[in-house]
Amino acid sequence: MENQEVTQIIDNLKGRRNYEEKKAFKLGFSSLYEYFEDKILKEKKAADDINLEKENMLKETKKQDKKCGCC
Numbered sequence: 001m002e003n004q005e006v007t008q009i010i011d012n013l014k015g016r017r018n019y020e021e022k023k024a025f026k027l028g029f030s031s032l033y034e035y036f037e038d039k040i041l042k043e044k045k046a047a048d049d050i051n052l053e054k055e056n057m058l059k060e061t062k063k064q065d066k067k068c069g070c071c
Contacts (some may be wrong), residue, residue, distance in 0.1 A: 002033075003037060003040075005040060006033055006036045006037050006040065007033075009036050009040075010032055010033065010036060017032075020032060020035070020036075023035070
């Protein structure tokens, strides 16, 4: 099953297609499709990690706000 997002990106490359193909093969991918699939997966994972860090920071600040200064 092909990812529509990946095929759309590949279709929109136009003049950069040769550059991206060379880059994909240099990085060890057997096709341009695999390269962009991996790239999208890494971007989503990075975004999830950032959101998780933000949530953890908010939880920590809320915990610190509840404590009184005398204890």
